[in-house]
Amino acid sequence: MIRKVFKKKSSKNNKLDKFLDKYNIPREYLSINRKSVSRGVLVGLFWGFIPMPMQMVAVMATTPFLRFNVPLAISMVWLSNPFTMPPMYYMEYLTGNLILGHEGLSNIELTMDWFTKNMGDIFVPLYVGTAFYSIVVSSIIYLLINRLWIISVKSEKHRKEKERRERKAKEAGRKED
Numbered sequence: 001m002i003r004k005v006f007k008k009k010s011s012k013n014n015k016l017d018k019f020l021d022k023y024n025i026p027r028e029y030l031s032i033n034r035k036s037v038s039r040g041v042l043v044g045l046f047w048g049f050i051p052m053p054m055q056m057v058a059v060m061a062t063t064p065f066l067r068f069n070v071p072l073a074i075s076m077v078w079l080s081n082p083f084t085m086p087p088m089y090y091m092e093y094l095t096g097n098l099i100l101g102h103e104g105l106s107n108i109e110l111t112m113d114w115f116t117k118n119m120g121d122i123f124v125p126l127y128v129g130t131a132f133y134s135i136v137v138s139s140i141i142y143l144l145i146n147r148l149w150i151i152s153v154k155s156e157k158h159r160k161e162k163e164r165r166e167r168k169a170k171e172a173g174r175k176e177d
Contacts, residue, residue: 028067034149038142039068044076045138050130051089055080093122096129
C-alpha cells in the first residue's frame with residue numbers, strides 16, 4: 001500500500017532522463033524505492049526538527065554522503081514552516097527540560113526582547129530536545145516506513161499469488177467440463 005503511493009508515477013520519462021544525463025545528476029536522488037524513500041524521510045525530518053535557517057541547504061549538503069530521494073527529503077523539511085515552528089520548538093524545549101530535569105521558564109512572551117534576554121536559559125534545553133526529536137523520532141519513522149514498505153510488498157505478492165491460484169483453479173474447472 002505505502003509502496004503504491006510512491007510508485008504511482010513511472011520514472012521512464014524521456015525529458016527527465018535527458019535532464020539527469022545533461023546535468024550528471026545521480027538517478028538515486030529521484031528514485032522511488034524502499035531505501036531511497038525511507039532515507040529521504042529520515043534526512044528531511046532530521047534537518048526539519050533542527051531550529052536553524054536554510055534547512056533545505058543542509059539537506060542538499062547531505063546528498064554526497066547518503067543516497068536518498070532529494071525531493072522527498074526537501075518536502076519533509078517543509079513540515080517545519082512558520083505555522084508549525086512555534087509549537088515544534090516549544091515541544092522540543094519542553095522535552096529538553098524533561099530530559100535535563102529542569103523546570104524551565106514559566107513566563108514566556110513571544111517578543112524578540114524576551115528571547116534575547118532569556119536565550120541562555122532556552123538554548124541548551126531546546127537543543128537537547130531537538131537532538132532527541134532529530135535522532136530518535138526521525139529514526140523511528142525511518143524504521144516504520146521500511147517496515148510498512150516490506151509489509152506492503154509481501155501483501156501484494158500474496159495477493160497476486162492468490163489471484164494466480166484462483167485463475168488456475170478456474171481454468172482447471174473449465175477444462176474438466
